Amino acid sequence: MAALGGLFAEDATFVNRFGHFVRGSDAIVALHAPIHETIYRDSTLANELLDVAHIADGAAVVHFWSRLTAGVAHPAGPQQVDTLILAVLIKQGETWRIRALENVTLTNPRTGEAILRG
Template sequence: MTQLHITQPQEVPAAFEAAWNDHDMASFGALFHDDATFVNRFGHYVRGVEDIVGLHAPIHASIYSDSRLQNDLIDVNILSNDAAIVHFWSRLTAGEAHPAGPHAVDTLILAVLTKDGDAWQIKALENVTLTNPRTGESVLRGQEDDPGAVS
């Protein structure tokens, strides 16, 4: 598996984006600790880097083969010398390979990182689709006054 060397927690969104956009599942898997957990935007939970890659490899070979991500760091919360929480926006742009055709989806990602030696990796990640709480419809950031507001 590809070895990444992330020296600062704020590097994770860009590394995640690069691995996704290259459709490089070895680099994608290298972002995670061996026993990491991942919850995708549909609420599917997996544990272990093998299962995380196993969840993503088939979609990168099919419906997301021409997809692109754009990640934007929101914040980094350093908990200790070897633990941090990172929040970032992620816009997935699906292409012609997706059954629904080209479209975009915004999600908010929360990643818990831990440091092993001088490198940071993801210990847990949860991805939540941005939706209008009144209708349940997916929305894109900036297209509604406050799509995250609870009614």
């Protein structure tokens, strides 16, 4: 979780795939720690960069696919979930950090059922 927190600016905002909003790298870690100690303890993420748009000197908007593969620790059992992530990155010194991130689950608009891309 320390590594996760280090990706974010201290005053970063985060919206998870369920619409939960938090502000601050400590709050982002606090949001993730309990689920990664329990239902996601045997999960993995695979990310695929889609686009980087430099919007100003030291600022960029990034879009990427993220596939969560949950293991047997998840109450619903092993499964995969795809999300599309939008992140705003800022350069602090020589390091790029996430200033804002929003994570959206891919769903069928008619049924609300989660779908996998491709």
